[in-house]
Amino acid sequence: MPYVVNENCIKCKLQDCVEVCPVDCFYEGENMLVIHPDECIDCGVCEPECPVEAILPDTDDASEKFVELNAKYSEIWPNITEKGDPPSDWEDFKEEDGKFDKYFSENPPS
Numbered sequence: 001m002p003y004v005v006n007e008n009c010i011k012c013k014l015q016d017c018v019e020v021c022p023v024d025c026f027y028e029g030e031n032m033l034v035i036h037p038d039e040c041i042d043c044g045v046c047e048p049e050c051p052v053e054a055i056l057p058d059t060d061d062a063s064e065k066f067v068e069l070n071a072k073y074s075e076i077w078p079n080i081t082e083k084g085d086p087p088s089d090w091e092d093f094k095e096e097d098g099k100f101d102k103y104f105s106e107n108p109p110s
Contacts, residue, residue: 003057003058005035008099010031010099012090014051018083020049022045027076028079030110031104034070
């Protein structure tokens with residue numbers, strides 16, 4: 001049961017999860033992170049670290065849409081092993097609904 005990152009991460013990308021991950025299974029896109037499902041060891045330490053509740057087990061009904069997305073982009077985007085700076089305007093987006101349709105980017109970080 002790997003964990004997945006959902007749309008709550010989009011435009012927030014706080015990266016607190018990266019600091020606690022013992023296996024460095026996070027990958028960074030332009031405006032969100034994803035988890036590599038084959039690298040995640042299901043320890044769950046990342047889930048409570050996310051202030052915007054963007055990390056869920058892949059068995060959670062709310063994560064269904066994001067299982068494939070995490071698998072796909074973790075093969076394309078670069079691995080991230082250290083916490084970076086979140087976007088300066090992340091708080092403007094933290095409670096917004098429908099962020100995937102509005103803002104998702106397939107691009108790696110610039």
